Amino acid sequence: MATQRDVNPRQLVKLREFSTQLAQRLKEAPNLPNEPTRLAVRMGTENYLVEMGLAAEIVSLPEIARVPWTKPWYRGLANVRGRLVGVVDLQQMMGREPLSADLGLQLLVLGEGLGVAAGILITRAFGIRNLKDLRIARGACIASRLGAQPVSRSRGHDTDGTGPA
Numbered sequence: 001m002a003t004q005r006d007v008n009p010r011q012l013v014k015l016r017e018f019s020t021q022l023a024q025r026l027k028e029a030p031n032l033p034n035e036p037t038r039l040a041v042r043m044g045t046e047n048y049l050v051e052m053g054l055a056a057e058i059v060s061l062p063e064i065a066r067v068p069w070t071k072p073w074y075r076g077l078a079n080v081r082g083r084l085v086g087v088v089d090l091q092q093m094m095g096r097e098p099l100s101a102d103l104g105l106q107l108l109v110l111g112e113g114l115g116v117a118a119g120i121l122i123t124r125a126f127g128i129r130n131l132k133d134l135r136i137a138r139g140a141c142i143a144s145r146l147g148a149q150p151v152s153r154s155r156g157h158d159t160d161g162t163g164p165a
Contacts (some may be wrong), residue, residue, distance in 0.1 A: 022127060023057050040126035041108060044091050044099055049129065056111040058125045061101075072098070078119065080109055086118040099123065 022039075033076050038049035041058075057080075064076040064087050073093035087107060092098040099105055099121050107119040 002144070018125070019058055020062075022125065036131035037128050038131060039108075040127070040129045041122045042124040043120070043122050044096065044103075046091075047126075050108070052128070053113060054111055055156075056109045059107050059109060061105045061107050061121070074119065077105065080107070080119065084117060085109055086116070087121065088118055089121045091121075 037052055039052060039055045039098060041048050041050060059080055062078040062080060064078050066076040067074065070076075071093075073089045075087040075089055078087050085107070091097050103123045105121050106125060108122050108125070110116060111118040
C-alpha cells in the first residue's frame with residue numbers, strides 16, 4: 001500500500017485543492033434549485049454516479065487497520081479526521097477483482113445521514129455532474145440485484161463526451 005511519503009507532494013497539493021473545492025460544492029449542492037446532480041467517480045475501470053446525499057467527502061487513502069475475521073472486501077478501519085470509518089472495496093464485494101493500491105486509491109466517505117461510518121474505495125473522482133448534461137447510451141440500462149436492494153445502472157457520457165455516466 002502506498003504511503004503519503006511515496007506520493008509526489010504536488011499530487012497531494014492538487015488532491016487537497018480538488019477535495020476542498022469538491023467539499024464546498026457538496027455543501028452547496030442541497031441549496032441548488034432542484035438541479036439533478038450526482039458525484040461522478042471511477043472504481044477500477046468502471047464509472048459511477050453517486051447521489052449527492054450519500055457522499056460526505058473524498059480523501060486520499062489513509063492508513064487502514066485490518067480487522068480479523070471479516071470478508072475480504074472489508075479492507076478495515078481508517079481514521080478520517082478523528083472519525084473511525086470502515087473501508088469497503090465495493091468492486092470486490094460485487095465479485096470483481098479487488099482494487100489495487102497501485103491505482104492511487106481515494107476514499108469516498110459516506111454521509112453521516114446514512115447512519116454508518118463507512119467509505120468506499122475509488123480510483124478517481126471526476127466531480128459533480130448535472131444529470132441534464134448526460135446522455136444515456138442506447139440499450140445500456142441494466143438492472144441487477146445486490147443483496148435485497150435493486151441497483152440500476154445506465155451507461156452514458158457527458159454531452160461534451162469527456163466524462164463518465
